[in-house]
Amino acid sequence: MRWCKMLQKNKTELREGKPSRQEYGTVQKHPIVVVLDNLNSAFNIGVIFRLAEALLLEKVYLCGDCPLPDSRKFQTTAKRSEKWIAWEHKSDTKDTVMELKNEGYKIVSAELSHNSIPYTEAIYEYPTAFIFGNEKKGVSEDILELSDTVVHLPIYGMANSLNVSSCASVMLYDAIVALRS
Numbered sequence: 301m302r303w304c305k306m307l308q309k310n311k312t313e314l315r316e317g318k319p320s321r322q323e324y325g326t327v328q329k330h331p332i333v334v335v336l337d338n339l340n341s342a343f344n345i346g347v348i349f350r351l352a353e354a355l356l357l358e359k360v361y362l363c364g365d366c367p368l369p370d371s372r373k374f375q376t377t378a379k380r381s382e383k384w385i386a387w388e389h390k391s392d393t394k395d396t397v398m399e400l401k402n403e404g405y406k407i408v409s410a411e412l413s414h415n416s417i418p419y420t421e422a423i424y425e426y427p428t429a430f431i432f433g434n435e436k437k438g439v440s441e442d443i444l445e446l447s448d449t450v451v452h453l454p455i456y457g458m459a460n461s462l463n464v465s466s467c468a469s470v471m472l473y474d475a476i477v478a479l480r481s
């Protein structure tokens with residue numbers, strides 16, 4: 301419909317203020333990496349790649365038994381964001397978290413745990429690695445033990461948890477808003 305076209309930004313307008321393709325590699329990224337602990341769903345992983353790229357994060361680590369960005373399911377949600385966001389597959393989540401700790405990253409796990417705090421109370425220090433857990437098992441116990449902070453999104457209804465990519469969207473946007481303010 302015509303009125304819709306006039307109100308929505310066109311592709312040229314959407315690109316305004318963004319780095320060019322040539323500039324993208326040298327643009328300063330937000331000091332946040334995402335670690336996906338044995339996620340099973342290529343759809344969820346694709347959503348998180350698109351999110352991480354839109355938020356100009358440093359990198360996504362796919363740890364353990366995760367679908368890689370070569371599947372059609374991944375492409376449905378990632379929309380080719382893997383071309384831009386740095387990513388790496390690592391065989392073991394714990395080794396990856398230890399390496400990030402040694403590089404000075406604070407480890408923040410997203411999980412409903414006995415010691416988790418609401419995300420609105422978290423004060424992040426940077427650089428930060430956000431860990432998101434498997435769709436059924438959540439973040440592994442040994443990773444929770446290694447974490448500097450465990451944060452949760454409060455649930456007011458009957459659900460036990462949220463979809464991992466919905467959770468990542470809220471937590472990462474909140475962290476970026478705080479970082480940029």
Ligand SMILES: C[S@@+](CC[C@H](N)C(=O)[O-])C[C@H]1O[C@@H](n2cnc3c(N)ncnc32)[C@H](O)[C@@H]1O
Pocket residue numbers: 410411412431432433434435436437438439451452453454455460461462463464465467
């Ligand atoms: C579907 S949940 C995992 C299942 C959950 N541990 C269970 O036993 O039902 C998948 C991942 O999403 C994130 N997540 C989902 N809802 C969350 C919430 N309310 N607070 C924090 N993390 C959440 C966590 O990283 C979690 O490991």
